[in-house]
Amino acid sequence: MKVFMLRWPTRNGLPPFGFVALLVIALLSLILTAPLVEIELERLGQSLGNFSEFIVNFMVWPNFDYLPTLGVKLLETLQMSLLATAIAIVISLPLGFLAARNATCHPVVYRITRDALSLMRSLPELVWALVFVSAVGLGPLPGIMALAFVTVGFMGKFFAEAIETIDPKAVEGVEAHGASWMQVRLFAMFPQAFPNLAGTMIYVLDHNVRAATILGIVGAGGIGYDMVMSMRLFQYDRLILIALSIYLIVTVLDRLSDYLRNRIIHGAKQ
Amino acid sequence: MSYSQIEVKLPAKPRNPFPVWVALALITLWWIIWDLDISFETLAYGVSDMAEYFSRYGQPDFSELSRYLELLGVTLATALWGTAIAFVIGFMIAPFAARNFTPHPSLYYISREFLNFTRALPDLLLALIFVAAIGLGPLAGALALGIHTAGFLGKFFAESLEQIDKGVCEGVAATGANFPQMVMYAGWPSILREALGYVLYIFDRNVRMAAVLGLVGAGGIGLALHDTLRLFNYDQAAALILIILLTILVIDYLSAWIRKKLT
Numbered sequence: 416m417k418v419f420m421l422r423w424p425t426r427n428g429l430p431p432f433g434f435v436a437l438l439v440i441a442l443l444s445l446i447l448t449a450p451l452v453e454i455e456l457e458r459l460g461q462s463l464g465n466f467s468e469f470i471v472n473f474m475v476w477p478n479f480d481y482l483p484t485l486g487v488k489l490l491e492t493l494q495m496s497l498l499a500t501a502i503a504i505v506i507s508l509p510l511g512f513l514a515a516r517n518a519t520c521h522p523v524v525y526r527i528t529r530d531a532l533s534l535m536r537s538l539p540e541l542v543w544a545l546v547f548v549s550a551v552g553l554g555p556l557p558g559i560m561a562l563a564f565v566t567v568g569f570m571g572k573f574f575a576e577a578i579e580t581i582d583p584k585a586v587e588g589v590e591a592h593g594a595s596w597m598q599v600r601l602f603a604m605f606p607q608a609f610p611n612l613a614g615t616m617i618y619v620l621d622h623n624v625r626a627a628t629i630l631g632i633v634g635a636g637g638i639g640y641d642m643v644m645s646m647r648l649f650q651y652d653r654l655i656l657i658a659l660s661i662y663l664i665v666t667v668l669d670r671l672s673d674y675l676r677n678r679i680i681h682g683a684k685q
Numbered sequence: 686m687s688y689s690q691i692e693v694k695l696p697a698k699p700r701n702p703f704p705v706w707v708a709l710a711l712i713t714l715w716w717i718i719w720d721l722d723i724s725f726e727t728l729a730y731g732v733s734d735m736a737e738y739f740s741r742y743g744q745p746d747f748s749e750l751s752r753y754l755e756l757l758g759v760t761l762a763t764a765l766w767g768t769a770i771a772f773v774i775g776f777m778i779a780p781f782a783a784r785n786f787t788p789h790p791s792l793y794y795i796s797r798e799f800l801n802f803t804r805a806l807p808d809l810l811l812a813l814i815f816v817a818a819i820g821l822g823p824l825a826g827a828l829a830l831g832i833h834t835a836g837f838l839g840k841f842f843a844e845s846l847e848q849i850d851k852g853v854c855e856g857v858a859a860t861g862a863n864f865p866q867m868v869m870y871a872g873w874p875s876i877l878r879e880a881l882g883y884v885l886y887i888f889d890r891n892v893r894m895a896a897v898l899g900l901v902g903a904g905g906i907g908l909a910l911h912d913t914l915r916l917f918n919y920d921q922a923a924a925l926i927l928i929i930l931l932t933i934l935v936i937d938y939l940s941a942w943i944r945k946k947l948t
Contacts, residue, residue, distance in 0.1 A: 437881075445769055448762035452823045452904075462819035469818035494717040501714050537933045541809075541897040542910065542926065549914050550738045555721050629809040632900055633911070636721075639809075643901070646813045658810060665805040 477659075478652035485641070485656055489664065492637040495555050495630070496623035499562035504616060507567045511574025511612075517586075518578050518604055520596075528571070536568025540626045544635040555636030562623050562630070570619050577611035578604055614676040621672040628661050745927055746920035753906065753928055760905035761932070763823045763830065763898065764891035770831025771891075772884055775838030780868040782839060783846035785854060788864050800843070804836030808894055812903040823904030830894060834887050841883040845876040878947045885940040892936050896929050 449455075510528055512518045519525040540561045547557035581604055589603035631639025638657060645653040747753075780786045781796040808829050815825035849871065857871035873880070899907025906929060913921040 434877075441769075444765060448758075448765055451759050451762035452766045452827050454766065454824060454827075458824070462824070465820070466815075466818045469814075491721065494721055498714060498717050498721070498723075501710070533934075533937075534930075537930055537937065538926070539893045539897050541900060541907075542929065545900075545911060545914050546922075546926075549917070550735060556723055559721075559723070625807060629807050632809060642810060643813065646817060658806065661807065661810065662802065662805045665807075666801060669801070669805070 472649075472651045473655055475652045475655065477656045478650070479656075481653050481656060485638075485653075485660060488638045488641055489660055491555060492627045492631075493624065493664075495559050495636055496562060496620060496627040499559045499566060499627075500616065500620045500623050502559070502563040503566035503570055503619070506563070507570040507574055510567065510571040511578060512600055512604070514571055514575035515578035517581075517583070518600055529575075532568045532571040532575075534568070536565055536572070538565070540565045540630060541633060544630050544633050548634050553634040553636075558627065558630040558635030558637060561635060562626060565626075566619055566623060569622070570615060573615040573619075574608070574612055577608040577615065580611075581607040610679050613679045617672045617675050617679075621668050624668055625665055628665075741919040742923040742926075744920050745923040746918075747924050749921070750924075753909065753925060756899075756906040756909055757928060757932060759823050760895045760899075760907075761892065763826045763903075763905055764888060764895040766823075766827035767830025767834060767891045767895065768884060768888040770827065771834040771838045771887060774831065774835035775842050778835070778839045779842035779846060780864075780872060782843035783872075785847055785849070785851075786864075786868055786872055796839075797843075800836045800839040802836070803832050804840065806833065808833035809898070809901055812898050813901050816902045821902045821904070826895060826898040826903030826905060829898070829903065830891050834891060837890075838883060838887055842876070842880055845879045845883075846872050849875045882944045882947050885944055889936055889940045893933055896933070 510532065513520065513524055514528040514532055516525060519528070543561035543564050544558055547560045551557050551560070585607060586599060586603040589599050594602065627637045627639075629637075629639045629642075631637040631641065632643050634640060638661065642654070642657050642661075645651075645657065778796050778800060781788070781792045782800055784793060787793040787796070811829035811833055812826055815828050816822075819825055819828075853875055854867065854871045857867055862870060895905050895907075897907040899905040899909065900911050902908065906925060910922060910925045910929070913919075913925060
């Protein structure tokens with residue numbers, strides 16, 4: 416029990432004031448909000464029982480007849496995220512330049528682009544998917560639009576930051592040749608920022624695949640729809656396959672994107 | 686002797702695979718568009734319709750503001766509890782998942798794999814499962830958020846722990862500290878600020894997700910948005926979107942401000 420008798424490395428052995436204040440605030444807000452989240456001891460005990468009863472449902476043999484449909488849906492999910500990422504790259508490249516302090520054409524444009532980008536990424540994909548589904552109907556198209564919309568917000572910001580951190584010497588060198596406004600951006604700024612941009616693109620693709628798996632919940636295409644339906648219809652033999660395949664895809668992509676980003680940013684040796 | 690007579694040996698021109706990659710990417714995209722049956726015609730026709738459609742969101746209707754604020758409170762509380770659950774789990778698992786603290790290499794791999802697993806399951810899938818298991822309501826949402834983000838927090842904490850200066854660890858180890866003492870004296874105090882920053886970031890993220898968890902019945906403002914859009918109540922939907930947007934922007938700004946102060 417020695418673990419709990421901590422003596423703090425301060426003069427009087429008591430925790431510093433800031434730390435205690437933070438802890439008290441956190442605990443107080445947790446206790447005050449507990450009723451809102453319906454956390455009651457009674458209910459917790461009951462739900463624990465319910466949960467253990469429920470989890471037994473997953474001890475079923477997966478329904479392998481479902482595999483071909485699952486493959487089609489997974490492919491659709493991947494296609495959606497790829498297309499959305501591509502569209503977002505095309506849109507956010509120019510926006511990234513406008514939102515970078517050293518590449519923008521006017522400070523006012525810089526401010527406006529920055530704010531527009533932060534507005535675009537502030538709402539989650541699912542909210543936009545809801546809006547776009549009610550605008551263009553069910554199917555992968557609203558999903559792609561929602562993904563691309565939010566992703567432009569993220570990628571534009573990352574691009575701008577990548578451009579802001581480049582070495583100004585190369586820019587001066589190219590400017591000294593009498594290069595035009597566009598040429599400076601194309602031949603001095605873009606090549607320097609490119610490794611960073613490529614890393615961002617891979618990160619965003621990874622993010623989009625994760626997001627695309629759940630967009631189907633609102634009918635915006637992908638595996639999410641099957642996920643909700645099999646849950647509602649208690650088809651646990653399908654659900655277990657869906658969950659496993661999502662886990663597999665996300666894990667493989669996570670490792671792959673880590674590896675690729677390391678390679679691009681730190682060079683091939685690492 | 687003119688220059689043309691000197692045999693100039695230039696190094697071979699480096700191959701530039703860039704056009705090949707671009708071509709491959711374009712072919713893939715074309716195939717995807719064809720395969721998903723996306724017709725840009727409808728999109729082009731839709732542009733004028735789209736303007737008309739979005740004009741329907743023009744007059745936000747705040748007549749049920751008190752109900753919305755209540756839902757917003759539930760959403761924020763869900764995010765808070767989710768973050769708290771994630772913090773507790775991450776706090777306990779991170780030392781095992783840090784290479785320099787873990788008591789045994791096999792524990793390192795097990796805890797890393799566990800964190801990866803919770804991170805890989807989408808929080809909405811977890812929310813679906815919890816809703817089915819323990820009933821509708823924000824509790825299911827808080828649990829789903831907590832378990833999903835525990836993977837993130839645990840990984841962030843473990844990576845910070847791995848970057849602690851070796852001297853600090855050696856100094857504490859030299860006093861004969863055991864594993865918990867190492868973690869409590871060499872580990873957490875060294876990364877306190879970073880860890881707080883991560884917790885804030887995760888809270889920020891959880892607020893966004895909590896706003897949509899209502900779609901699967903896990904409480905909060907998301908369900909209201911879903912219902913209003915289903916009934917084509919664009920005025921109310923606009924009000925809800927504005928409320929969510931404002932909350933997220935405020936929390937985004939606050940957490941960025943606190944994180945800047947921390948570093």
